[in-house]
Amino acid sequence: MKKPQSLKKGDKVAIVSLSRGLLGMPFCKHELDLGIKRLKEFGLEPVIMENSLKDMKYLEEHPEARAADLKQAFMDDSIKMIISAIGGIDTYKLIPYLMEDEEFKNAVRNHPKIFTGFSDTTNNHLMLNKLGLSTFYGPCLLVDIAELDNEMLPYTKEYFEKFFLNESSFTITSSPIWYNDRKSYGVEELGKPRESHEEKYGFETIHGSGVVTGKLYGGCIESIYDAYMGTRFKEEPEVYEKYQILPTEEEWKEKLLFLETSEEQMPPETLEKILLEFKKRGILQNIKGILAGKPMDEKYYNEYKEVYKKVFADLKTPILYNINFGHSVPRCILPYDAECTVDYDKKTIQINSQILEKPKE
Secondary structure, three states: OOOOOOHHHHHHEEEEEEOOOOHHHHHHHHHHHHHHHHHHHHHEEEEEEEOOOOHHHHHHHOOOHHHHHHOOOOHHHOOEEEEEEEOOHHHHEEEEEEHHHHHHHHHHHHHOOOOOOHHHHHHHHHHHHOOOOOOOEOOOOOHHHHHOOOOOHHHHHHHHHHHOOOOOEEOOOOEEEOOOOOOOHHHHHOOOOOOOOOOOOOOOEOOOOOEEEEEEEEEEHHHHHHHHOOOOOHHHHHHHOOOOOOOOOOHHOOOEEEOOOOOOOOOOHHHHHHHHHHHOHHHHHOOOEEEEEOOHHOOOOHHHHHHHHHOOOOOOOOOEEEEEEOEEEOOOEEEEOOOOEEOOOOOOOOOOOOOOOOOOO
């Protein structure tokens, strides 16, 4: 698996709209400006890709334009990082354009770059993972870099700053504070803090025990489910099958699977249906363990716990719950394919391997 180089001052960062085309809408201008300002404060040079500021309707109707931006970002040797603007629902539509493009695939393999985002960006991560690139389930531009408060959220910023480091290992810890989603992201919210809460639970082992080491893999549970079942777009499983993007039965056996639920805040019975489908396919039995994300706004916190316990009751697969990634706020980074050790007794997460190469002089 190819690892990108860590960032240094002066590096260029590509901003891409790979799904929902919010970035170019007038009502998001204040967020775009703030995101650019924050990246510059890190000493980085933002580069907005050609189609990324086109309106929502255009980008919805032209997945090939979204794909072209990702290709161009990988083809440009001066760009060291690619950050997704936001998620959406139809990112899988980029896959055929990119997986049929030998130039793109060679660029990914020969010029690895940091790639970060979450939610439906899961589709991009899984495709890039198939091409041999280690990416990061982590912050996006609009709700993380462009946090509307006067500063980025401290926990999110701490993990974003790891993109500048060459650590041989690091730990993922529970954030002492969690935050509600904002009811509005309008310009009137600039400078206003989010509603915050002291973390009451920390990481919770809700099933199993012991110490497990595996390779990180996963994302938004709805996106992975859609890749198998085509609940939103019936042709989506055909796309995934054609390019053999999802792990084989043998490949699942080395994975530590991280799963989190989206801002749609699915009812517990939907989570149960999805997990039972994964169980039917042998995924939950084969993997090394589960890392389950903190539910957004802690909605269904206890109900989700009970669903996991019920579905896994006859399995040995251990589950660590309430982890700060994905749609929960704040967010850490989870590096795909990194070797990770989870101590389900001590409730600790350790990334064992260096996730980034040292930049060339």
